Amino acid sequence: MEMNHVLVVEDDKEIREGVEIYLKSQGYEVFQAADGIEGLEVIEKEEIHLAIVDIMMPRMDGIRMTMKLREKYDFPVIMLSAKSEEVDKNIGADDYVTKPFTPMELLARVNSQLRRYRMFAEKLRDREENQNIHVIGGLELNEATVEVSVDGEPVRLTPIEYKILLLLMK
Numbered sequence: 001m002e003m004n005h006v007l008v009v010e011d012d013k014e015i016r017e018g019v020e021i022y023l024k025s026q027g028y029e030v031f032q033a034a035d036g037i038e039g040l041e042v043i044e045k046e047e048i049h050l051a052i053v054d055i056m057m058p059r060m061d062g063i064r065m066t067m068k069l070r071e072k073y074d075f076p077v078i079m080l081s082a083k084s085e086e087v088d089k090n091i092g093a094d095d096y097v098t099k100p101f102t103p104m105e106l107l108a109r110v111n112s113q114l115r116r117y118r119m120f121a122e123k124l125r126d127r128e129e130n131q132n133i134h135v136i137g138g139l140e141l142n143e144a145t146v147e148v149s150v151d152g153e154p155v156r157l158t159p160i161e162y163k164i165l166l167l168l169m170k
């Protein structure tokens with residue numbers, strides 16, 4: 001199974017390192033950033049599967065960072081907020097955790113978001129792959145592999161015959 005990459009963007013070094021230690025112990029690859037600007041730089045360099053982002057940070061806060069990353073990326077984002085902070089639910093985050101939080105609560109939310117994201121990505125991939133396969137009765141045409149079969153037996157076609165059949169099947 002592929003190791004998931006989690007980005008922790010938090011200006012409090014102790015919280016950031018504590019989250020990293022806990023996630024690494026659970027098999028995650030963890031990247032750190034102290035503010036939104038650093039977080040976006042990490043995202044540009046590394047393949048990130050989920051981000052944990054604090055709302056209140058210097059230079060670029062978590063809300064602006066999340067809005068910027070949503071311009072290009074669709075991985076899950078879990079926002080960290082202090083109890084007193086008002087959270088705008090329309091900024092593109094997938095989940096929220098209120099400080100102080102327990103490591104188990106954060107891990108449960110990370111696991112849940114990654115599981116949901118993987119299932120969505122697999123369904124999307126399957127749908128894209130199946131759009132390239134056309135089936136009518138026992139006749140099957142696969143655009144991705146440029147193969148045609150009848151009742152499971154391969155059929156050889158000239159390029160023109162293939163194009164005509166594809167047009168008719170679509």
